[in-house]
Amino acid sequence: MNHADENKFEPGQPTENHATRQLIIASTSTVFGGEYLDYLTDEMAQLFKDTDEIIFIPFARPGGISHDEYTDRAAKIFKKINKKLVGLHTFKNPIEALKTAKGVFTGGGNTFVLVSSLYRLQLMQPLREAIFNGLPYLGTSAGSNICGLSMQTTNDMPIVYPPSFKTLGVIPFNLNPHYLDPNPDSKHMGETRETRIAEFHTQSTVPVVGLREGSWLRVINNKIILKGKFKARIFEQGKQPYEIEPDTLINFL
Amino acid sequence: MNHADENKFEPGQPTENHATRQLIIASTSTVFGGEYLDYLTDEMAQLFKDTDEIIFIPFARPGGISHDEYTDRAAKIFKKINKKLVGLHTFKNPIEALKTAKGVFTGGGNTFVLVSSLYRLQLMQPLREAIFNGLPYLGTSAGSNICGLSMQTTNDMPIVYPPSFKTLGVIPFNLNPHYLDPNPDSKHMGETRETRIAEFHTQSTVPVVGLREGSWLRVINNKIILKGKFKARIFEQGKQPYEIEPDTLINFL
Structure with a gap:
């Protein structure tokens, strides 16, 4: 594996056609x-209305489960909306598979494992281009994290070393999925989520959207809209964090 | 900055004299x-009994504070035990400073920031050698994380990209500082600490010691002993996690 080659991926270089984006970027796959x-099946049916077959990216491997096992788990749910789910790991040429895909779902798990796999298989750039070319994309958790400019606001443990923290950059900010408010009764002295994101902003000017479980971003062409029942928390460098209401258009970031 | 050169650091290569180690490796700097x-001043006075001057490594920069500010904060505490604390960032030749140091304290903050700085300044190897040569070392949180074989069980956000996740390896396992038990009442669907460490063990055979806040490891020559009032939780690949009592010798890992 040549890290230098893999690092050639440079978000921002290819033509970006924001007017064709179709994404659901969800905080979590499962609500309490x-x-x-x-909770997402209606939105998923709408996103994938023009295709019966969707490619599943199982590389985040929650709990280390196998690609087959993870694909089977997700396929059961897609069957309910009459869609066939096929694991990307089953294609001989996964780059070509992404180029011709009519829909993609990337499941959650460990973001470091997911990003390492996407770089190793040289899939970051083809996936980015496909999304800007109108590929309907669903992400949950780690699969949402990679939609941002970098994975640097993930909650996951760095259990493998990826060749870069850069991710798809199909939205112009970073995400913090599973966003969790500080617990005022906590006696734990570790950093809160808000403190961690503030530390990120000592290093970066990239805004961060804290997406609570049950929230998702719906990207339709040029619009990015907060969906679900909950507010989202927005973190911008040098500003106090603030809340936005569901159905807010967040193109201002 | 040349990543290839920095990656030359290879724990395990130099002579390891475990019989001279003197460390306090604490879960947290501050208990609730x-x-x-x-809570550590008595132990610190004992660890640093043979020196009046201790070098402080402020590079983890909690909340992004400056090296001077962080050193001042820590120096106030060391003054109470009649020790002078000097920031490593104030030395013209920090490598030489570590080689001749009589005591080192690495404070907490962000482990990615700390590890990136240690590699950039080429301090990982000199610090490792100094510790094996008997340098009394105190670490808290991120400063403890780096004592393990890798930083891959940190809780911190990857806010900068270090050239490697390898760390000092002055103890033969990894740490999870600020270890937090799962909250049975939680409605949050993100991974628990235990789940995250189990995911690490899908990728690595390195044991992990979950150190609760208020616990520390006291390394004296060949012995590694759990200190403080609390049990620690031990994670080994392929085993059920288990608890060990304070004052247990954990040389078995």
Whole structure:
């Protein structure tokens, strides 16, 4: 594996056609008390309305489960909306598969593992281009993290060393999925999520959207809209964090 | 900055004299309701009994504070035990400073920032050798994380990209500082600390010691002993996690 070659991926270089984007970028796959993806099925059916077959990117491997096992788990849910889900790991030429895909879903797990796999297989750039060319894309958790400019506001442990922290950059900010408010009763002295994001802003000017579980971003052409029942928390360098309401257009970042 | 050169650091290569190690490796600098380092002052006075001057490594920069500011904060505490604390950033030749140091304290903050700085200044190897040569070392949080074989079980956000995740390797396992038990009442669907460490063990055979706040490891020559009031949680690949009592010798890992 040649890290130097993999690092050639440079978001911002290819033509970006924001007017064709179609994405659901969700904080979590599963809300408390719910089943896998159930709160999103209506939105998913709408996103993938023009295709019966969707490619699944299982590389984030939650809990280390196999690609097959993860694909099977997700495929069961897609069957309910009459869609066939096919694991990207089953294609001989995954780059070509992404170029011709009619829909992609990237599941959650460990963002470091996911990003390392995407670089190793040289899929970061083709996936980015496909999304800007109108590929309908669903991400949850780690699969959402990679939509941002970098994975540097992930909550995950660095269990593998990726060749870069740069990610797809199909939205012009970073995400913090599973965003968690500080617990005022906590006696734990570790950093809160808000403190961690403030530390990120000592190093970067990239805004961060803290997406609470049950929230998602719906990207339709040029618009990025907060969906779900909850507010999102916005972090910008040098500003006090602030909340935005559901259905807010967040193109201002 | 040449990443290839920095990656030359290879723990395990130099002569390791475990019989001369003198370390305090603490989960946190501050316990709930306490002041900075106050629960550790007796142990610190003992560790640093043979020197009046200790070098402070401020590079983890909690909340992004400056090296001077962080050194001043820590120096106030060391004054109480009649020790002078000098920031490593004030030395013209920090490599030489570590080689001749009589005591070192590395404070907490962001482990990615700390590790990036240590590599950039080529300090990882000199610090490792100094510790194996008997340099008394105190670490808290990020400063403890770097004592393990890698920083891959840190809780911190990857806000900068270090040239490697390898760390000092002056103890033969990894740490998870600020270890936090799962909250049975939580409705949050993000991974627990235990789940994250289990994911690490899908990638690595390195054991992990979950150190609760208020616990520390005291390394005296060949012995590594759990200190403080709390049990620690041990994670080994392929085993159920288990607890060990204070004052347990953990040379078995």
